[in-house]
Amino acid sequence: MPVLALDAGNALFKTLADGQDSSAKPRAELVLEQLEAQGYTAMAVGQRDLVLGVDFLKKKTKGAKLKLLSANLVDAKGQPLFPASVVTMVGGLKVGIMGVSPASGDGAAVLPQGIRGLPVGPAVSAEVKRLRQKEQVSLVVLLAAVPYVEAVKLAQGAEGVDFVVQSHDGRGVGMAQRQGVSTLVPPGERGRQVAKLELSVEGTGPFADLSEANRARDSQRMVEANITRVQERLKTEKNEDTRRSLQETLTSFEARRDALARTAEAQGPATGRTYLLTYLQLGADVASDAAVQKQVERVEPPGSAGH
Amino acid sequence: MALRAPKLAALALLLLLPLIAGAAPKKLVLLFTGDNGGEVAPCG
Numbered sequence: 541m542p543v544l545a546l547d548a549g550n551a552l553f554k555t556l557a558d559g560q561d562s563s564a565k566p567r568a569e570l571v572l573e574q575l576e577a578q579g580y581t582a583m584a585v586g587q588r589d590l591v592l593g594v595d596f597l598k599k600k601t602k603g604a605k606l607k608l609l610s611a612n613l614v615d616a617k618g619q620p621l622f623p624a625s626v627v628t629m630v631g632g633l634k635v636g637i638m639g640v641s642p643a644s645g646d647g648a649a650v651l652p653q654g655i656r657g658l659p660v661g662p663a664v665s666a667e668v669k670r671l672r673q674k675e676q677v678s679l680v681v682l683l684a685a686v687p688y689v690e691a692v693k694l695a696q697g698a699e700g701v702d703f704v705v706q707s708h709d710g711r712g713v714g715m716a717q718r719q720g721v722s723t724l725v726p727p728g729e730r731g732r733q734v735a736k737l738e739l740s741v742e743g744t745g746p747f748a749d750l751s752e753a754n755r756a757r758d759s760q761r762m763v764e765a766n767i768t769r770v771q772e773r774l775k776t777e778k779n780e781d782t783r784r785s786l787q788e789t790l791t792s793f794e795a796r797r798d799a800l801a802r803t804a805e806a807q808g809p810a811t812g813r814t815y816l817l818t819y820l821q822l823g824a825d826v827a828s829d830a831a832v833q834k835q836v837e838r839v840e841p842p843g844s845a846g847h
Numbered sequence: 848m849a850l851r852a853p854k855l856a857a858l859a860l861l862l863l864l865p866l867i868a869g870a871a872p873k874k875l876v877l878l879f880t881g882d883n884g885g886e887v888a889p890c891g
Contacts, residue, residue: 544877546877546878548882549881550884551881553884735878736876741872
């Protein structure tokens with residue numbers, strides 16, 4: 541299946557004070573190099589990506605396929621510092637990917653001197669309108685490197701955006717949540733997970749979440765297995781009290797099974813525009829690429845504080 | 848003249864079938880990361 545890899549931002553530095561830490565720069569360089577090497581298409585610029593300034597980012601991504609995006613970061617003269625979006629074809633679908641960064645004056649975010657963040661809402665609205673009308677994209681993903689509250693507002697009001705993927709607060713994993721006009725997706729954090737959003741796209745309109753129906757079907761299968769076990773016991777059980785108790789359990793299980801079947805049925809067949817969000821946990825059980833591991837150990841030797 | 852309509856209908860069906868087939872849902876996977884915070888060797 542065609543795959544598009546994207547980063548929601550705040551990838552490069554742990555804190556805003558990392559500029560004083562000599563090990564922070566090689567780590568940030570390695571992350572950027574690996575985003576490129578692993579075929580990422582785009583990354584939003586978050587406040588923790590700006591620790592070493594815009595020039596560092598531009599120099600490190602010069603000639604790269606990876607695009608750093610921000611629809612609202614401008615220099616002192618008001619000129620955009622990064623492209624607002626990129627358009628790419630994936631699996632026969634034209635996809636618009638936008639990035640947005642914190643606005644200046646947002647109490648929850650700090651931008652370096654000489655960089656201004658324009659108000660988030662209008663910047664996103666203008667760019668999504670351009671993507672939909674001029675570029676005629678079928679899908680719009682907004683990489684929102686903004687505080688969570690701001691991302692919720694965007695998901696509630698940014699008409700034309702299908703998915704808002706938020707970074708800034710390190711909220712980790714969670715469920716995709718429909719918020720007004722689009723769906724807010726948590727991307728995971730600190731390299732511990734990858735969020736996997738499987739899409740089926742047919743026609744237009746809002747995306748439906750397949751996970752509830754899938755959870756209901758999984759639970760239904762477990763309840764059916766329990767029903768079979770109870771029925772088996774009923775065949776051999778002679779004690780009347782126990783038989784009565786088993787019969788009550790069976791009735792309860794059957795009611796639960798029917799309720800789950802109704803839930804699964806209510807979600808309808810997997811047609812139209814649907815999504816399913818899961819997470820790939822990058823734990824010790826996931827094999828490391830030997831060449832990348834060597835590079836990691838060069839900047840962060842085993843046993844070091846950050847390891 | 849009476850044969851023209853069925854023939855046109857057959858041609859239309861023939862020509863439109865690939866379009867109908869092409870209208871099958873498009874499937875793709877989006878992989879997201881975020882808030883990596885300079886992490887290169889996550890543990891725990």
